[in-house]
Amino acid sequence: MSVEAPPAARGDSAVESGAPVVELKDVSCRFGKNFAVEHASLSIYPGEVLGLVGDNGAGKSTIVKMISGYISPTSGTIEVMGAPVSFSSPRQAREAGIETVYQDLAIVSEMSLWRNFFLGQELFRRVLGIPFLRVSEMVRVCDAHLAEVGLTSVRSARQTAATLSGGERQSLAISRANYFESRLLLLDEPLAALSVRETRRVLESIEAVKAKNIGVLYIDHNMDHVLPAADRIAIMHRGSISRVVHKGDLSVDELSDAVAASGTEDHVG
Ligand SMILES: Nc1ncnc2c1ncn2[C@@H]1O[C@H](COP(=O)(O)OP(=O)(O)O)[C@@H](O)[C@H]1O
Numbered sequence: 001m002s003v004e005a006p007p008a009a010r011g012d013s014a015v016e017s018g019a020p021v022v023e024l025k026d027v028s029c030r031f032g033k034n035f036a037v038e039h040a041s042l043s044i045y046p047g048e049v050l051g052l053v054g055d056n057g058a059g060k061s062t063i064v065k066m067i068s069g070y071i072s073p074t075s076g077t078i079e080v081m082g083a084p085v086s087f088s089s090p091r092q093a094r095e096a097g098i099e100t101v102y103q104d105l106a107i108v109s110e111m112s113l114w115r116n117f118f119l120g121q122e123l124f125r126r127v128l129g130i131p132f133l134r135v136s137e138m139v140r141v142c143d144a145h146l147a148e149v150g151l152t153s154v155r156s157a158r159q160t161a162a163t164l165s166g167g168e169r170q171s172l173a174i175s176r177a178n179y180f181e182s183r184l185l186l187l188d189e190p191l192a193a194l195s196v197r198e199t200r201r202v203l204e205s206i207e208a209v210k211a212k213n214i215g216v217l218y219i220d221h222n223m224d225h226v227l228p229a230a231d232r233i234a235i236m237h238r239g240s241i242s243r244v245v246h247k248g249d250l251s252v253d254e255l256s257d258a259v260a261a262s263g264t265e266d267h268v269g
């Protein structure tokens, strides 16, 4: 069962624009006999960061994989901008404006930064009907965005991604959502194994994305990171969304307690 608090009124860009970017309606995902996600309902609004927290194995990554087209729900409906979707690949989800940043898979080390930035969405020019990559244009755009997200140690978009630190990779991946004006950015534990400074930078790039009215689903097991970044927080337990709270409703300690308590009692209100 899921009980969802509506987004806060007053000055909330999500409420002003009304419709959610993505809505999960009674979605389940079963692997063999086990349900990774069971009857989950969830909405993410434009310009809001929805935190998703819960124990290991609660089903958080499965939610992300269903929205991003890696796996299909066993039952239930996913709607993007009010229309039901059933993506058969991550590429389809991306074309619908859904950008995903995974802990490890965000960036291909062997490729140049600009290649990574435009992966699957390259800019082309046609000459006599033949498509040519607009390389210098892509390098220029990528250089500008690297500067914008504060990647000052990067000399050129032509260097390979192997030269980037973990935090720099995440910032590059997040800045893609910004450039392509995605509707929704899915972040599955983007801060794992990052330094304090890198963490701060990545959190700043999340803010920049939010300011563009992009909806963000942000998974992190560190409540100290989630609470400042999120507008609302959904708590998951054993495949179900047990509670959705507003940022101001709980302190970091209370949120940690709520996650722990979701394992011992049934929150249905
Ligand atoms: N491809 C899969 N095949 C079988 N079981 C899976 C698969 N992916 C996830 N699971 C199971 O589904 C549950 C939820 O996993 P996951 O969504 O990764 O949780 P979380 O991200 O919250 O830690 C776990 O019990 C996990 O073992």
Ligand SMILES: [Mg+2]
Pocket (backbone or CB within 6 Å): 060, 061, 062
């Ligand atoms: Mg996970």
